[in-house]
Amino acid sequence: MNDLNNQYNKLAISFEILSASSSSNLVGKVVNSKLIGLESKKSLINRDKTHQFYSFPKYYDLAFNRDVDNDIQFFIKCFKEYSDIDVQKILEPACGTGIFLENFPEYGYKILGYDLSEEMVEYSIERLNKLGINQELASTIVGNMKDLEFKSDFDAAIICINSLGYLTQEDDIISHFKVMGKSIKEGGIYIIELSCKCEDLASEKKPDDTWQVKNDGIEIKMSWIIDRYDIRNRIRHINFQMNVNDNGKNLVLEE
Ligand SMILES: C[S@@+](CC[C@H](N)C(=O)[O-])C[C@H]1O[C@@H](n2cnc3c(N)ncnc32)[C@H](O)[C@@H]1O
Structure with a gap:
């Protein structure tokens, strides 16, 4: 294992x-x-x-x-x-x-x-x-x-x-x-x-992740960024953003 x-x-x-x-x-x-x-x-x-x-x-x-x-x-x-x-x-x-x-x-x-x-x-x-x-x-x-x-x-x-x-x-x-x-x-x-990224919850420095993919005329830029920690409720708020260029048409998806 x-x-x-x-x-x-x-x-x-x-x-x-x-x-x-x-x-x-x-x-x-x-x-x-x-x-x-x-x-x-x-x-x-x-x-x-x-x-x-x-x-x-x-x-x-x-x-x-x-x-x-x-x-x-x-x-x-x-x-x-x-x-x-x-x-x-x-x-x-x-x-x-x-x-x-x-x-x-x-x-x-x-x-x-x-x-x-x-x-x-x-x-x-x-x-x-x-x-x-x-x-x-x-x-x-x-x-x-x-x-x-x-x-x-x-x-x-x-x-x-x-x-x-x-x-x-x-x-x-x-x-x-x-x-x-x-x-x-x-x-x-x-x-x-x-x-389970080993995050230091007290630190201002938060891990983030961004990546890009391309296929068949579609280009996607992804970002996955920790916005804040709600330690009391044990919730981690993450901002996801997906920027899509689909053969010239643009779309931004967020959550
Ligand atoms: C990060 S994706 C993971 C998809 C897939 N398991 C994979 O490995 O690629 C999270 C998925 O959870 C689904 N989801 C979110 N809330 C849900 C819920 N309450 N019940 C069922 N599915 C849910 C979303 O629609 C989405 O497809």
């Missing part, structure tokens, strides 16, 4: 495996989940404001395109090492444009993703269709991780690149862990990727 962890440390990203019934940073198992069937409770979906940023999946996909093979190998290693049950079926909250939906089936896993943004979901469905990936292996629906609950059918779950951070209210995070506890079979695991 150490060699894999080192790769992630380089990116200042760490993976943590949390118990769905506990908020401590521990390797844990999902407990108290009942095997109650497959369906999702769609009525529980409450759509919050959709982030402007995620209404343009084509640009998001270009800006955040990455090779996820190492991530997947890390997840598989965790499934094998820490899950009490054989992992075959994975749930991915906040799945975005479906990069993991596309890649997990190649490793022999089934995966269902969901996302708050309809545009992201439509884009991933198109992506899976184009690749001819069978719906039985990978699919996605619209849903809010705050309260979307599945009848316990998943062996494991993953959530990537800090997406859990979109739940900023403690009640919502607790609700999320409760529904995940019900959605994952007893003995399964939930792997959460959180960015």
Whole structure:
């Protein structure tokens, strides 16, 4: 595990495996989940404001395109090492444009993703269709991780690149862990990727990140800058800006 962890440390990203019934940073198992069937409770979906940023999946996909093979190998290693049950079926909250939906089936896993943004979901469905990936292996629906609950059918779950951070209210995070506890079979695991840049909260000096991508006449300049820390509420406010030049047409997306 150490060699894999080192790769992630380089990116200042760490993976943590949390118990769905506990908020401590521990390797844990999902407990108290009942095997109650497959369906999702769609009525529980409450759509919050959709982030402007995620209404343009084509640009998001270009800006955040990455090779996820190492991530997947890390997840598989965790499934094998820490899950009490054989992992075959994975749930991915906040799945975005479906990069993991596309890649997990190649490793022999089934995966269902969901996302708050309809545009992201439509884009991933198109992506899976184009690749001819069978719906039985990978699919996605619209849903809010705050309260979307599945009848316990998943062996494991993953959530990537800090997406859990979109739940900023403690009640919502607790609700999320409760529904995940019900959605994952007893003995399964939930792997959460959180960015853990070693920030000195007291210092004025804050890490920032900017990058640029170009493809097919589209040029994107991204900036991801920490605006301020609300230490009392344990919230980090980040300014994202995406400057797009799509074959001469300009668009600025901020959140
Ligand atoms: C940083 S992107 C990550 C996308 C994808 N997991 C990836 O690895 O590329 C965050 C995603 O979280 C979604 N999101 C934000 N709030 C959400 C919520 N309450 N429930 C479900 N998805 C949410 C956004 O629509 C967006 O697609």
